[in-house]
Amino acid sequence: MKQMETASLRDFYREIGFTDDNELSRILPEGITKDIGHFNVFGTAAVRKTVKQTRTMPYNRRTYYKISLINGHNRAEYADKVIDIKKHGLLFASPKIPYNYIPQDEEQSGSFCIFTHEFLASSHNGMRLDELPIFKPGGYPVFQLNETQAAEVEAIFDKMFNELDSDYAFKYDLLRNYVMELIHYGQKLQPDITQYTSHTASARVTGLFVELLERQFPVTSTRQQLELRTPKDYAEKLAIHVNHLNKVLRENTGRTTSDFISSRIAQEAKILLRQTDWNVSEIAHSLGFEEVAHFSNFFKKLVGVSPLIFRN
Missing domain, CATH: 2.60.120.280 (Regulatory protein AraC)
Structure with missing residues (x-):
């Protein structure tokens, strides 16, 4: 493979x-x-x-x-x-x-x-x-x-x-x-x-969130799977309430927690579809989706086409 x-x-x-x-x-x-x-x-x-x-x-x-x-x-x-x-x-x-x-x-x-x-x-x-x-x-x-x-x-x-x-x-x-x-x-x-800064507590939370998100990438093996998948997962890691995390990210970047996570997962999905011969099921599993259909719906919603069409 x-x-x-x-x-x-x-x-x-x-x-x-x-x-x-x-x-x-x-x-x-x-x-x-x-x-x-x-x-x-x-x-x-x-x-x-x-x-x-x-x-x-x-x-x-x-x-x-x-x-x-x-x-x-x-x-x-x-x-x-x-x-x-x-x-x-x-x-x-x-x-x-x-x-x-x-x-x-x-x-x-x-x-x-x-x-x-x-x-x-x-x-x-x-x-x-x-x-x-x-x-x-x-x-x-x-x-x-x-x-x-x-x-x-x-x-x-x-x-x-x-x-x-x-x-x-x-x-x-x-x-x-x-x-x-x-x-x-x-x-x-x-x-x-x-241009994130480190002068405020909210900006620090933003930086820590982005660091947690990026630690999970790149995905280099079908045996690898994302450990943090939802806004709640990240909030618990940061020891803050999920609503506070979402508020902080909106203030600092204009984006929601879900938007950050979804965009990064979609980006990695594009890379894996283009760079490997893993089947869609393997890619879905490595990115934290229990069902291939959930991954396909997620990908099509963000990218506009299905994973197979994007690959071909």
């Missing part, structure tokens, strides 16, 4: 032409991802030359984070979203959500950087990247840029290239700052609704 595929850093380097094991070991020393993490930056045109043009970028989850400046007409497919990038785009990708982008013309350029959680956490007080709005599933991961914005982002990537080639002893500290500069650039482009 086909399970959810995940691409590692080694898979990425092999994909772009680093096939020698000794060379890979030099780039990715044993234990580096656990200690200080990994970072690298690339020019899109240079990478495209090393990859067969007939190959399509695989739609799967990666074990690393990626930020891309895309110049050219592209179609970005990110979880349940499809975004048509007309000229310039800024794409953020995390290990939780699969994505790809498909060039729509021959005029392609840009830059991208890859990095692991440990790379930033090692110097940012153990910061969790999945707590940042830009990397939250269900958020806004792809942005259309105008000419001015594209030039500003390109300038940040230029600083990355220059610093990576330098002999400066503390260059990786600077590179971490450049990565954070890109992250903040993207977060400033997001709608205000996604």
Whole structure:
């Protein structure tokens, strides 16, 4: 049975032409991802030359984070979203959500950087990247840029290239700052609704709820099943009344508890239908539905078509 595929850093380097094991070991020393993490930056045109043009970028989850400046007409497919990038785009990708982008013309350029959680956490007080709005599933991961914005982002990537080639002893500290500069650039482009703060008790409850919700994903095996399924389940975990949880979420995000849960489950259902060969019954079970019919009705209500039609 086909399970959810995940691409590692080694898979990425092999994909772009680093096939020698000794060379890979030099780039990715044993234990580096656990200690200080990994970072690298690339020019899109240079990478495209090393990859067969007939190959399509695989739609799967990666074990690393990626930020891309895309110049050219592209179609970005990110979880349940499809975004048509007309000229310039800024794409953020995390290990939780699969994505790809498909060039729509021959005029392609840009830059991208890859990095692991440990790379930033090692110097940012153990910061969790999945707590940042830009990397939250269900958020806004792809942005259309105008000419001015594209030039500003390109300038940040230029600083990355220059610093990576330098002999400066503390260059990786600077590179971490450049990565954070890109992250903040993207977060400033997001709608205000996604910009949760931590200054109030209600906002803290919102953050804890979102964290509980996201801990259950991704679903990677048919033996896995969601433990928290209803607003009451989450309220009990947070030791608050379900009505209070719903009130807090409405105040902070404009959405209900049920809306949050249903949207996230529907998003994961789309990923599983597209990415695996699990049958609908297995997907329904893993997402907490006792009856396939209940799952089918739920999916059709949120997506507009049945699971089988969506898959085909």
